[in-house]
Amino acid sequence: MAINKLHDEFHAVDMQNGWEVPPGYPPGIQQKMLSGAIDDKKKSGFRTRLLRFAPGEYTTAPFVHEHWEEVFLVSGDLIVGNDAQGNGGTKFGPNTYACRPPGAFHGPFKSDGGCLLLEQHYYDWTARPKTKAKAAHPAKRVTASKKKVAPKRAGKAKSSKRR
Secondary structure: OOOOOOOOOOOOOOOOOOOEOOOOOOOOEEEEEEEEEEEOOOOEEEEEEEEEEOOOOEOOOOEOOOOEEEEEEEEEOEEEOOOOOOOOOEEEOOOEEEEEOOOOOEOOEEOOOOEEEEEEEEOOHHHOOOOOOOOOOHHHOOOOOOOOOOOOOOOOOOOOOOO
């Protein structure tokens, strides 16, 4: 899988600035992109992001998407499976992890005290429809035949018909 990410050595991450509300989320849930990007239309890419919930914030419906998702709960609490009013569900604490394949329904989610998640989202290039240009993994592509072809001769072309 080709991954379009910068080589980025250890550095301080600004935890105060650069946060935004992801499309379709309530304002108390924010993301901060760390690296990469995904393109849902082209079904390609790989991104790493932080996602944070403000205390008491929740989503109201399950999520489903066509990319892989890995989630690590860094701090706080995350409730999985609450109803549309934010009630019920199963509560998880720090150092818990989920890995979801494309098409897996998950959530809704809530956090009583707030939480910070580390997430990775990516598309599986082997699951995409194969095209002529990308028929196989680059290491397994068959190269063109090395058949020798006689050079073209200058002058009038001769007919291949026999007389």
